[in-house]
Amino acid sequence: MASTQQSFRADKKQKVADAAAGEKPLSSGDKEQDKLLVEQQAQQIAELQEILYAERKYKILIVLQGMDTSGKDGTVRGVFGKIDPLGVSSVAFKSPSTEEKAHDFLWRVHKQVPALGEFTIFNRSHYEDVLITRVHDWIDEKECKRRYQHIRDFERMLSETGTVIMKFFLHISADEQKKRLEERIADPNKHWKFDPADLEERKYWDAYQNQYEEVIRETDADHAPWYVIPADSKTHRNLVISSIVLEKLNKLKPAFPPGNPEFSKLKVV
Numbered sequence: 565m566a567s568t569q570q571s572f573r574a575d576k577k578q579k580v581a582d583a584a585a586g587e588k589p590l591s592s593g594d595k596e597q598d599k600l601l602v603e604q605q606a607q608q609i610a611e612l613q614e615i616l617y618a619e620r621k622y623k624i625l626i627v628l629q630g631m632d633t634s635g636k637d638g639t640v641r642g643v644f645g646k647i648d649p650l651g652v653s654s655v656a657f658k659s660p661s662t663e664e665k666a667h668d669f670l671w672r673v674h675k676q677v678p679a680l681g682e683f684t685i686f687n688r689s690h691y692e693d694v695l696i697t698r699v700h701d702w703i704d705e706k707e708c709k710r711r712y713q714h715i716r717d718f719e720r721m722l723s724e725t726g727t728v729i730m731k732f733f734l735h736i737s738a739d740e741q742k743k744r745l746e747e748r749i750a751d752p753n754k755h756w757k758f759d760p761a762d763l764e765e766r767k768y769w770d771a772y773q774n775q776y777e778e779v780i781r782e783t784d785a786d787h788a789p790w791y792v793i794p795a796d797s798k799t800h801r802n803l804v805i806s807s808i809v810l811e812k813l814n815k816l817k818p819a820f821p822p823g824n825p826e827f828s829k830l831k832v833v
Contacts, residue, residue: 568807569808571589576780577781578777580773584735590800605806609644610647612813613683613813618821622728622818624728625678625728626644626809627689630732631772633762634735639801647683657672670714694711698775699775719787728812729787730809732793733790735793735795741766
């Protein structure tokens with residue numbers, strides 16, 4: 565039986581199709597039961613992260629990419645929200661600042677990668693520099709290819725120095741995005757989440773889908789795999805991601821470091 569990682573591992577020849585966004589192969593058919601399983605797996609991830617933090621052997625980098633409303637924030641809360649804040653950080657990459665633009669495009673990213681024992685979640689990432697920039701023709705094809713090479717080299721270097729990389733493309737359909745944007749507009753309590761620019765970006769839907777296909781083809785690797793996650797269902801999205809992360813962490817076989825025998829001589833008074 566294929567592992568969850570294998571089942572959702574990106575195919576470099578894969579075409580991004582709206583139909584796949586609504587699939588729920590891991591669902592039990594009971595939404596509440598699926599939510600409970602996500603909670604349990606999120607707790608297990610938190611417990612394993614504590615061991616990883618104590619062990620200081622691996623660094624964990626989670627990359628979340630997807631169209632607007634695809635659920636990057638919801639994934640951070642639902643899958644990683646139980647981790648002790650001491651050992652996890654979430655980085656949301658916005659438009660680069662003047663200082664960041666004065667450096668190479670990976671400069672601001674390298675500063676945020678995890679240290680030994682840490683979890684770092686990129687809510688958007690260095691991939692924006694080959695997505696939005698290419699869709700809007702802010703860089704040409706030659707520069708885009710150069711950046712792909714830089715990304716491949718960067719991720720290989722991270723892997724070779726102890727970073728476990730998991731990259732998730734949260735794949736929603738155009739119809740589901742429309743529904744979620746309409747919900748944000750209709751509910752005043754969600755207006756803070758709405759950016760009118762999202763409506764402009766939606767006009768480039770097909771171009772983004774094509775660019776994601778190219779990104780996956782160019783940068784998927786065994787040491788830095790892409791997983792395509794059906795994300796029309798928020799619960800199933802979290803179920804798939806928590807299953808993959810848990811499977812990956814268990815394969816690392818984390819263990820607390822040996823106890824200090826000298827401590828047995830100590831007495832608390």
